[in-house]
Amino acid sequence: MVSYLILAIVGLAFAYVANTVRCFAVNLAAAKKSGLPYVCMPVYTFNRFWLSTHLIWLPLCKKILPASWLTWTDFAIPDWGWTQKHGIYEKLGCDMFIVVSPGKNLLAVADADAVNQITTRRTDFPKPIDLYGSLDVFGKNVVSTEGAIWRHHRKITSPPFTERNNRVVWEESLRQAKSMMAGWMKPDDEVSKPLHDVSDQMMRLSLHVISLAGFGVRLTWPHEDEGPQKPPPGHSLTFKDALTLLLDNLLVVLVFPKWMMKWAPNKTLNETYEAYTEWYKYMREMYNKKLDDVTSGRAGDGMDLMGALVRGAGYSADSPPDTPTMNEKKPGNPNPSKPILTEDEILGNAFVFILAGHETAANTIHFASVFLAMHPSSQRRLQQDLDAILGDRPSSEWDYDDDVPKLFGSMCGAVMNEELRVLPPVVGIPKTTAQGVPQGLSAAGRHYSVPAGCFVSLSTAGLHRNPKYWPHTDLEDLNNFRPERWLLDDEAQQSASSDSQAQEQGPDKEGPDTRPDTASTLFRPLKGSYVPFSDGYRSCLGRRFGQVEILAVLATIFKTWSVELDVSMFLREGESEETLGAERKREVWRLADERARELMRTGMGTIVTIQLRGEKVPLRFVRRGGERFGAGVVGK
Numbered sequence: 289m290v291s292y293l294i295l296a297i298v299g300l301a302f303a304y305v306a307n308t309v310r311c312f313a314v315n316l317a318a319a320k321k322s323g324l325p326y327v328c329m330p331v332y333t334f335n336r337f338w339l340s341t342h343l344i345w346l347p348l349c350k351k352i353l354p355a356s357w358l359t360w361t362d363f364a365i366p367d368w369g370w371t372q373k374h375g376i377y378e379k380l381g382c383d384m385f386i387v388v389s390p391g392k393n394l395l396a397v398a399d400a401d402a403v404n405q406i407t408t409r410r411t412d413f414p415k416p417i418d419l420y421g422s423l424d425v426f427g428k429n430v431v432s433t434e435g436a437i438w439r440h441h442r443k444i445t446s447p448p449f450t451e452r453n454n455r456v457v458w459e460e461s462l463r464q465a466k467s468m469m470a471g472w473m474k475p476d477d478e479v480s481k482p483l484h485d486v487s488d489q490m491m492r493l494s495l496h497v498i499s500l501a502g503f504g505v506r507l508t509w510p511h512e513d514e515g516p517q518k519p520p521p522g523h524s525l526t527f528k529d530a531l532t533l534l535l536d537n538l539l540v541v542l543v544f545p546k547w548m549m550k551w552a553p554n555k556t557l558n559e560t561y562e563a564y565t566e567w568y569k570y571m572r573e574m575y576n577k578k579l580d581d582v583t584s585g586r587a588g589d590g591m592d593l594m595g596a597l598v599r600g601a602g603y604s605a606d607s608p609p610d611t612p613t614m615n616e617k618k619p620g621n622p623n624p625s626k627p628i629l630t631e632d633e634i635l636g637n638a639f640v641f642i643l644a645g646h647e648t649a650a651n652t653i654h655f656a657s658v659f660l661a662m663h664p665s666s667q668r669r670l671q672q673d674l675d676a677i678l679g680d681r682p683s684s685e686w687d688y689d690d691d692v693p694k695l696f697g698s699m700c701g702a703v704m705n706e707e708l709r710v711l712p713p714v715v716g717i718p719k720t721t722a723q724g725v726p727q728g729l730s731a732a733g734r735h736y737s738v739p740a741g742c743f744v745s746l747s748t749a750g751l752h753r754n755p756k757y758w759p760h761t762d763l764e765d766l767n768n769f770r771p772e773r774w775l776l777d778d779e780a781q782q783s784a785s786s787d788s789q790a791q792e793q794g795p796d797k798e799g800p801d802t803r804p805d806t807a808s809t810l811f812r813p814l815k816g817s818y819v820p821f822s823d824g825y826r827s828c829l830g831r832r833f834g835q836v837e838i839l840a841v842l843a844t845i846f847k848t849w850s851v852e853l854d855v856s857m858f859l860r861e862g863e864s865e866e867t868l869g870a871e872r873k874r875e876v877w878r879l880a881d882e883r884a885r886e887l888m889r890t891g892m893g894t895i896v897t898i899q900l901r902g903e904k905v906p907l908r909f910v911r912r913g914g915e916r917f918g919a920g921v922v923g924k
């Protein structure tokens with residue numbers, strides 16, 4: 289009996305190895321046929337088993353194998369697109385290459401021309417939607433679907449993203465940013481305490497903005513609340529607590545089945561389940577209220593995402609939900625017996641808007657603050673531009689139509705663009721080719737054939753550092769945050785057309801995105817070389833929403849405050865920042881700067897978006913004029 293078992297195990301192992309070798313040979317042959325450069329790997333980096341155990345095997349391989357056998361380890365961690373950036377393309381001498389493995393071929397792209405072709409040939413290079421299944425927590429949505437179903441979702445979810453609605457985003461962002469700062473400092477304070485949770489606070493700010501602008505629910509900061517908030521009748525958590533808990537434990541929600549979250553003897557799982565069910569209840573209440581508003585002809589305020597989703601699903605005053613023919617009347621409904629969007633799909637879209645919209649913008653504001661603390665002279669230049677644009681007017685008088693285009697075209701826009709260049713929240717935008725259908729692709733005057741069933745990664749980290757596309761002093765300069773690279777000299781500025789961002793409208797519902805990424809008064813990257821918001825048909829729906837929010841928050845903070853690296857951990861006993869001599873000041877700042885650089889180099893990891901996963905960079909905000917570590921002190 290035992291010998292049969294051993295035989296069966298050996299047989300299975302043999303079959304597994306034989307199949308692995310066969311798959312590798314097939315993928316290698318396809319890569320050779322493609323005409324593209326390729327490198328070989330013994331494992332597929334995104335294989336589930338490898339993903340969960342690579343931290344055990346990799347050090348082991350590095351210990352026992354000779355260095356010449358280890359070239360594949362460059363690609364063996366899931367975040368290799370980030371750790372390698374453009375360096376790997378330089379090493380291989382090309383801007384596109386295939387990583388061949390037994391599981392799948394992967395095409396890595398840092399070529400702008402190829403990116404343009406891929407993003408505009410939607411059916412040839414669709415999204416690998418199996419990767420996005422976990423986003424269907426509440427229902428299918430515009431992010432997790434493809435083909436006709438995606439078109440359907442996109443058509444219904446696009447209308448609220450208009451300039452009129454971005455005005456609401458602007459106003460709420462100004463309000464929330466002021467409030468966040470008030471939570472850190474009293475009106476007479478000159479300096480904040482060391483802040484170790486700036487990223488969490490920015491996340492909260494961004495959540496507050498989307499909550500009001502998207503769903504009409506204004507969220508408050510703890511210092512604005514009069515005592516702890518009570519959940520309303522029928523709820524065990526407040527809306528804010530449910531949403532915050534849900535997003536704080538997002539990974540739990542995406543990975544664990546709901547029954548396990550409910551029944552497992554684990555507090556985090558149980559609490560996350562409670563947040564999940566509570567948020568669902570709130571969204572259903574919001575949905576029902578909106579349904580009532582829409583079917584009785586009452587208009588929604590502001591951006592009103594939920595209202596747009598309900599109206600898009602076919603409900604109106606003429607077609608309340610109990611009208612049997614409601615959906616038959618709607619053009620484009622492939623199956624008249626079913627609603628245009630089901631209730632689950634409406635809630636699914638509401639959830640991904642919050643997910644896609646809050647972390648990306650929050651990261652940008654957080655890292656822009658960290659970078660500005662590390663580069664005081666760029667910060668001063670930003671503040672000079674803010675003074676020139678906004679003068680002495682209080683933020684209640686800042687004007688969306690007048691001021692936003694100017695902010696876009698100033699150092700404020702340059703800081704935002706540069707942060708998104710250096711640290712795009714999505715470092716590899718995933719696409720694929722269909723099984724059985726290779727796809728032609730041309731780049732640098734040559735024609736290639738991308739293998740069928742190939743995973744394609746548009747490497748934002750690589751493209752954004754490709755020396756072909758960016759003004760730079762040397763290669764290292766491309767890794768650095770230098771917003772001044774976006775500023776044009778006077779002559780170039782004059783020849784640039786007058787502000788195109790001011791006239792920008794919402795995204796096209798179905799066509800590829802042809803809108804420029806940046807203001808015309810700043811450096812305009814070659815199309816396809818700068819894609820923090822992706823591009824083409826599947827470009828970000830909330831791009832302008834995010835940009836307006838980021839500009840509003842940066843302007844609010846830096847008009848009044850400066851940010852500095854907190855140096856407390858480098859002070860000796862008895863030392864204080866106020867009494868440090870010039871030399872010692874320079875020394876502690878250098879140490880804080882080095883630590884920040886090291887963390888940004890080694891501490892980043894991707895879960896949905898890229899962020900510092902362990903230790904954070906502590907910051908302090910000081911009233912302008914009271915800086916302790918200005919450009920004069922730190923020498924940059």
Ligand code: HEM
Binds near residue numbers: 835
């Ligand atoms: C700095 C801010 C933002 C950045 C950098 C960003 C980036 C991106 C990227 C790279 C994609 C493509 C993802 C992929 O193909 O897998 C995307 C898609 C999307 N984003 Fe954003 N985003 C931002 C803000 C927002 C906001 C504020 C919202 C909504 C309120 C939003 C909603 C969406 C949606 C719905 C999609 C899917 C579009 C589709 O597939 O048709 N994003 N975003």
